[in-house]
Amino acid sequence: MSGCSLVWLRNDLRLADNPALASAIARGAGVVALYVHETAPGLRPPGGAARWWLERSLASLRDSLAEAGIELLVETGDAREIVPEQAARLKAAFVCWNRRHAPAERETDAAIKTTLRENGAAAASFPGNVLVEPWEVRTGGGGPYQVFTPFAKAVRQHLVAPPLSHPKAGSLTTATSSAVEGPPTGEPTWSQKLAKHWLLGEEAARAALLRFLDNCLAGYAENRDRPAIDGTSSLSPYLRFGEISARQVWHAASAVSAQDPVKAAQVEKFLSELIWRDFNYHQLYHRPDIASLDMRDSLASLEWRNDEAALRAWQRGLTGFPIVDAGMRxxxxxxxxxxxxxxxxxxxxTKNLLIDWRLGERWFWDTLVDADMASNPGNWQWVAGCGMDAAPYFRIFNPVLQGQRFDPDGAYVKRWVPELAGLPATWVHRPFEAPEDELTAAGVILGETYPRPLVDLKASRDRAMRARAVS
Ligand SMILES: Cc1cc2nc3c(=O)[nH]c(=O)nc-3n(C[C@H](O)[C@H](O)[C@H](O)COP(=O)(O)OP(=O)(O)OC[C@H]3O[C@@H](n4cnc5c(N)ncnc54)[C@H](O)[C@@H]3O)c2cc1C
Structure with missing residues (x-):
């Protein structure tokens, strides 16, 4: 045991393309893996859906690591104490991890590195989460990027490193230790239903990638905006927990383009979405706290409305706008x-209801299995109009027109809002304008079986524009 390596896993719950794990294995002195449910103040705790995913992902990782002869320890508490304690207990000579990018996380990791070195262990960190580390690309002026297009160009020019292969099973010295099991993270009861919809773990992530490349990539650019179609990869939760790496996805998609140039445009679109993920990490790294502070002061003096009832209706998918309600459900x-x-x-x-983007972000944070430290606040700020390279404030989506355009036959709405399933496509995105006989024929009673809209679209749009004009 003495002299072994300790790998601290965080958002990288995989064996393949895991640079920290690979470097520990390469030392050849026995490897132990550690996961810490971190409770230190200042670190953002995962939401309910993410806790559900995490528990199962750790169970799957434990099995895969065991096959490679590596034990996984799971602890709960302050990593600044736990990591050095475990390193000392195991007499580890080398402790390593893949980097994470939020300011508070970086502070934690830096403090741990210092303690480990003071204690006489070697400590090292590796790039394992994003395509390109946030400090590796800079504008001509040497600063961080604020605009997506030049950032994307810089990422493409930087060349994304090829992924590392899966370590061979049984190739390692088993490092025995007294197994430490942390208490469960406390999943909310509502999260149990998620099991019906997901297969978890590294193998499931790889299968999802292959399924996407084989079946969906060819139509990605056209289908990705159609919510009724299974046209996107659904890789986001796997990427969030690092069951697959962005580099693996990048290179697998790029290989399709090389083999089949007809698909090149589709692949380009897909890669550019992956770069948006990196763009958000770029902001997360370079800014103080993107989950609570506006990245730009464009909305600084805008007065958000305090409307508990509307927020609750939005959360429950009862806004009266079918496509939004379908999404929330x-x-x-x-x-x-x-x-x-x-x-x-x-x-x-954020616009029609004028409710602070932070409240929406928090709801998504709690309920999304892919709730991501960078992409959730990054996208919320993008939509609200205060993010980097954000949508212009006057771009206020009309949920009726958007529904008609992207869900023309209403299949998505009818799936998630079954009380509207009897309405014809003409009315399914605007039941509040449907003639009484159409509603009756479809069994819809507005205000009873389905809510009336929370706001008038035009009046609320004007209100949002006025609120912005005075801010
Ligand atoms: C308000 C809001 C909140 C969001 N919150 C999250 C979040 O918490 N976590 C998250 O991963 N994505 C978030 N997104 C981005 C996007 O909706 C999801 O990444 C995407 O829907 C995941 O589905 P997919 O894997 O099938 O995507 P695909 O279309 O197959 O794209 C492949 C991958 O590219 C990345 N990607 C795609 N679009 C974006 C984007 N706009 N921003 C950043 N990365 C992107 C994701 O990693 C995704 O898995 C949010 C978007 C909005 C508008």
């Missing part, structure tokens, strides 16, 4: 929501 049921609908739901909340 999809989220509650599955822990995931289609990207187009996320934008519509966020726009309705």
């Amino acid at each position: 999809q989220l509650w049921e599955t822990g995931w929501m289609h990207n187009r609908v996320r934008m519509l739901a966020a726009s309705l909340l």
